[in-house]
Amino acid sequence: MDKYRLIFNEEVNKYIQLYAHIKHLIEINQIEDEEKLPSIRELADFLHLNKVTVINAYKKLQMEGYANQKIGSGTYAKKKDAIRGFKKSYSATFKRLNSGKLNDMIDFTGETTSADFFPVADLKAVLNDVLDRDGAEALIYQDALGYERLRERINEKFWGNSLDYDDILIVSGAQQGIDIVSKALINVNDNIIVEKPTYSGALSVFKSRKANIFEVPIENDGVDLDALKAILKKNKIKCFYFMSYFQNPSTVSYSDYKKQELLKLAEEHDFFIIEDDYLSELIYDSDIKYSSMKSFDRYDRVVYIKSFSKIFLPGIRIGYLICPKEYKDSVQNSKVNTDISTSSLMQRALEMYMERDYWIEHIKLLNIKYKERYEFMKKEIEVKLSGKIDFSPPGGGLHFYLRLSEKISLTTIELFYKLRERGVLITPGVMFYKHSNQGERYFKVGFSQTDCDKIEKGIDIIADILIEAER
Amino acid sequence: MDKYRLIFNEEVNKYIQLYAHIKHLIEINQIEDEEKLPSIRELADFLHLNKVTVINAYKKLQMEGYANQKIGSGTYAKKKDAIRGFKKSYSATFKRLNSGKLNDMIDFTGETTSADFFPVADLKAVLNDVLDRDGAEALIYQDALGYERLRERINEKFWGNSLDYDDILIVSGAQQGIDIVSKALINVNDNIIVEKPTYSGALSVFKSRKANIFEVPIENDGVDLDALKAILKKNKIKCFYFMSYFQNPSTVSYSDYKKQELLKLAEEHDFFIIEDDYLSELIYDSDIKYSSMKSFDRYDRVVYIKSFSKIFLPGIRIGYLICPKEYKDSVQNSKVNTDISTSSLMQRALEMYMERDYWIEHIKLLNIKYKERYEFMKKEIEVKLSGKIDFSPPGGGLHFYLRLSEKISLTTIELFYKLRERGVLITPGVMFYKHSNQGERYFKVGFSQTDCDKIEKGIDIIADILIEAER
Numbered sequence: 026m027d028k029y030r031l032i033f034n035e036e037v038n039k040y041i042q043l044y045a046h047i048k049h050l051i052e053i054n055q056i057e058d059e060e061k062l063p064s065i066r067e068l069a070d071f072l073h074l075n076k077v078t079v080i081n082a083y084k085k086l087q088m089e090g091y092a093n094q095k096i097g098s099g100t101y102a103k104k105k106d107a108i109r110g111f112k113k114s115y116s117a118t119f120k121r122l123n124s125g126k127l128n129d130m131i132d133f134t135g136e137t138t139s140a141d142f143f144p145v146a147d148l149k150a151v152l153n154d155v156l157d158r159d160g161a162e163a164l165i166y167q168d169a170l171g172y173e174r175l176r177e178r179i180n181e182k183f184w185g186n187s188l189d190y191d192d193i194l195i196v197s198g199a200q201q202g203i204d205i206v207s208k209a210l211i212n213v214n215d216n217i218i219v220e221k222p223t224y225s226g227a228l229s230v231f232k233s234r235k236a237n238i239f240e241v242p243i244e245n246d247g248v249d250l251d252a253l254k255a256i257l258k259k260n261k262i263k264c265f266y267f268m269s270y271f272q273n274p275s276t277v278s279y280s281d282y283k284k285q286e287l288l289k290l291a292e293e294h295d296f297f298i299i300e301d302d303y304l305s306e307l308i309y310d311s312d313i314k315y316s317s318m319k320s321f322d323r324y325d326r327v328v329y330i331k332s333f334s335k336i337f338l339p340g341i342r343i344g345y346l347i348c349p350k351e352y353k354d355s356v357q358n359s360k361v362n363t364d365i366s367t368s369s370l371m372q373r374a375l376e377m378y379m380e381r382d383y384w385i386e387h388i389k390l391l392n393i394k395y396k397e398r399y400e401f402m403k404k405e406i407e408v409k410l411s412g413k414i415d416f417s418p419p420g421g422g423l424h425f426y427l428r429l430s431e432k433i434s435l436t437t438i439e440l441f442y443k444l445r446e447r448g449v450l451i452t453p454g455v456m457f458y459k460h461s462n463q464g465e466r467y468f469k470v471g472f473s474q475t476d477c478d479k480i481e482k483g484i485d486i487i488a489d490i491l492i493e494a495e496r
Numbered sequence: 497m498d499k500y501r502l503i504f505n506e507e508v509n510k511y512i513q514l515y516a517h518i519k520h521l522i523e524i525n526q527i528e529d530e531e532k533l534p535s536i537r538e539l540a541d542f543l544h545l546n547k548v549t550v551i552n553a554y555k556k557l558q559m560e561g562y563a564n565q566k567i568g569s570g571t572y573a574k575k576k577d578a579i580r581g582f583k584k585s586y587s588a589t590f591k592r593l594n595s596g597k598l599n600d601m602i603d604f605t606g607e608t609t610s611a612d613f614f615p616v617a618d619l620k621a622v623l624n625d626v627l628d629r630d631g632a633e634a635l636i637y638q639d640a641l642g643y644e645r646l647r648e649r650i651n652e653k654f655w656g657n658s659l660d661y662d663d664i665l666i667v668s669g670a671q672q673g674i675d676i677v678s679k680a681l682i683n684v685n686d687n688i689i690v691e692k693p694t695y696s697g698a699l700s701v702f703k704s705r706k707a708n709i710f711e712v713p714i715e716n717d718g719v720d721l722d723a724l725k726a727i728l729k730k731n732k733i734k735c736f737y738f739m740s741y742f743q744n745p746s747t748v749s750y751s752d753y754k755k756q757e758l759l760k761l762a763e764e765h766d767f768f769i770i771e772d773d774y775l776s777e778l779i780y781d782s783d784i785k786y787s788s789m790k791s792f793d794r795y796d797r798v799v800y801i802k803s804f805s806k807i808f809l810p811g812i813r814i815g816y817l818i819c820p821k822e823y824k825d826s827v828q829n830s831k832v833n834t835d836i837s838t839s840s841l842m843q844r845a846l847e848m849y850m851e852r853d854y855w856i857e858h859i860k861l862l863n864i865k866y867k868e869r870y871e872f873m874k875k876e877i878e879v880k881l882s883g884k885i886d887f888s889p890p891g892g893g894l895h896f897y898l899r900l901s902e903k904i905s906l907t908t909i910e911l912f913y914k915l916r917e918r919g920v921l922i923t924p925g926v927m928f929y930k931h932s933n934q935g936e937r938y939f940k941v942g943f944s945q946t947d948c949d950k951i952e953k954g955i956d957i958i959a960d961i962l963i964e965a966e967r
Contacts, residue, residue, distance in 0.1 A: 137636070140632035143635055145634075149624065156619070156620045160611075161611035164810065197668060197813075200833065200836045201834060204833065208704055226836075233679055233830075233833065338635055339636050340635035341635065341841065342836070342837070361697075362675065362697060363834065367813065368811060368842060371841075
């Protein structure tokens with residue numbers, strides 16, 4: 026009963042404060058799923074409250090999905106929605122972070138490269154030269170496929186002119202790529218397969234299309250083919266979504282063998298594949314070679330999505346996709362219906378940025394800087410978290426994916442709350458599964474927003490808390 | 497039979513040429529809906545073809561939805577899909593236009609302001625000053641709602657600080673506004689009401705959400721309230737979408753009375769309203785006063801969407817929306833799932849552009865320039881198309897909506913093809929209706945991409961063709 030104790034302030038309605046307190050207890054697992062809450066009389070007596078206050082707090086818990094009332098028996102905590110509650114709290118933290126209000130924290134949740142390394146002067150020069158060259162032309166709508174010269178340039182720089190540049194569609198980042206492809210090709214009740222775990226932003230899009238989502242576990246060289254085949258045997262599948270390098274969150278990279286097997290399956294069972302190539306520029310381990318699934322795609326089955334925002338110029342919001350000829354028209358219409366076209370000035374600036382090879386210099390710089398952080402953080406984890414977590418170093422990318430060992434008596438949601446109090450932010454695994462009650466033993470730590478100094482401090486704090494939590 | 501005559505070239509398969517020819521005949525109404533096509537033997541003899549060639553052409557017509565085969569009876573033209581075919585041909589014309597390949601045409605289809613009037617130097621100054629002030633900060637992700645200072649500035653400049661600026665969400669243009677609101681709030685089989693006719697880009701979005709769409713005819717001061725009430729009586733409605741000023745395509749502006757009545761109905765019948773305020777900056781008739789429905793919205797029922805791309809900086813892709821508190825979270829999540837956020841550099845540039853009052857000077861200039869064209873085109877239409885078309889001058893905006901008089905023996909799709917041959921582009925009314933067989937007597941002519949010289953030439957050509965077509 027003691028955990029229900031609460032000191033009320035004068036500013037907020039008491040029932041709201043009581044509701045918020047109990048909600049918090051559920052979120053941090055101090056109240057378990059299905060645990061019976063105290064009776065109304067009991068809690069009112071214990072906290073010296075009017076019974077109506079408790080009744081209103083319980084009502085609000087029910088309304089928000091944190092409790093169930095069973096007639097004649099009482100009120101019970103609801104854990105599944107507590108995880109949903111955690112997700113809200115997590116993204117609220119993010120919103121504050123993004124608006125700069127939590128700048129002093131050690132942020133291991135970063136998804137994009139740091140602003141520190143970005144050559145603003147180069148971009149400024151390019152923007153000015155584009156406006157001098159093109160004038161107002163640079164500010165009007167483009168061809169619906171995107172600025173023609175940018176599509177030519179992408180074909181030249183990334184594909185050795187092997188593509189028809191009219192098969193390239195410029196989009197406002199990879200998230201938009203996933204969204205417009207889904208709107209064009211995925212309908213209510215279509216079956217689609219994703220990796221387990223997978224990127225939450227993609228999951229949200231597929232859920233919003235009301236697709237049936239199958240999850241296939243990921244192994245150390247890509248998705249489990251046997252599990253995938255078992256699904257294909259019983260179901261007509263529309264699409265498989267995956268990340269070829271440093272998969273988010275598992276950090277797995279696909280072997281060429283698995284890429285080719287998946288292509289064969291796609292042809293055999295007539296589904297298409299979305300390849301989200303979000304981070305292949307950052308390879309630190311020389312054993313890892315780059316070859317996209319798209320480059321093997323002789324059946325024209327792969328929608329290839331590439332973001333420049335992730336690694337390169339996050340605020341610029343540009344990426345591109347390459348579409349099988351069969352789907353080209355509908356994906357292009359979907360882009361028009363989504364936002365007409367992507368900012369034309371930025372497309373022109375990016376084209377010139379590539380033409381001048383600024384981009385390749387920038388990628389080289391990032392590889393040097395991030396490899397340093399990667400090696401440092403890997404060692405910190407190996408030394409300081411030894412025995413408390415398991416992980417496989419990915420050899421590239423911007424994050425590690427850690428699993429709590431059996432002897433740690435915490436979920437990673439609890440770990441999140443404890444770390445946040447001490448100024449450290451991580452991403453719990455629950456964000457990456459279709460069913461929110463999975464992934465509680467995993468968490469993700471990224472190093473794009475933290476220099477070596479912050480990495481050291483952050484890992485020290487994680488070690489502290491895990492030592493306390495050893496059974 | 498003579499209309500089937502066709503001279504083949506050597507480059508393309510004959511059956512493809514035959515298919516394309518018949519498809520064209522259907523599109524321009526030379527073959528009527530449900531008209532029986534010649535038998536295979538007949539056509540093969542007439543054109544000196546192998547029968548297989550005709551069979552293949554007919555097969556392709558069926559596959560593409562231009563014909564039906566009735567067993568034992570023959571093959572029949574299909575008109576409804578011909579209009580769909582026209583729409584494809586229309587947007588193909590557009591794509592070529594946008595990529596600059598048809599620059600010599602007189603383009604009355606323009607939807608945005610002309611690049612001619614845009615002060616590039618001001619924007620360039622602003623971009624440089626933003627990069628000098630903010631450095632790499634200007635290039636990283638923002639708060640999910642958009643750049644805070646831009647939201648404050650919008651509140652100050654357009655709403656006299658009457659809003660909570662956290663209720664403003666920055667989006668990548670009005671089309672994206674419609675898309676993310678729909679994804680957040682409209683589900684399969686939800687009932688929604690649109691104006692008849694209405695903006696095709698909105699119709700596409702609602703169709704893609706698989707909503708049930710009701711159309712309500714528009715009168716000269718807004719939608720027909722009795723027809724709307726009749727629908728409300730029998731159906732639970734989720735949403736009403738409308739344009740408050742210079743409705744696209746009808747050019748109607750709403751009276752304050754209708755705005756307020758609609759708000760009452762929304763409160764009474766518990767639906768929300770999307771107000772697409774796409775062009776209210778351009779008012780030439782001093783009798784028309786500006787007051788958005790949102791400014792009357794005491795029930796918090798209106799999602800207000802404003803594009804800056806339409807009138808202001810088309811290539812910049814920025815707009816904003818104001819959302820009822822009830823829907824704020826889900827609309828914001830929908831934005832994140834759509835493209836994370838809108839280009840941060842452009843948001844900062846726009847904020848500074850507004851701060852320095854460049855925007856208000858630019859709008860003043862546009863009003864002077866476009867009023868000139870508006871008055872000129874209005875007179876040209878009144879004088880040269882008198883008796884051939886009916887229309888009501890809108891008193892603002894960037895286009896007119898014309899109805900062919902009874903004595904003209906053309907549909908506006910036929911008119912489109914005839915005009916395109918003579919270098920003039922218009923938008924037939926069929927683009928603006930849910931059922932594509934409506935709107936054939938209407939067409940839209942805009943003057944944003946045509947100076948007075950081109951307007952004069954274009955109207956002369958339209959007059960020519962309509963004189964020929966008088967019964």
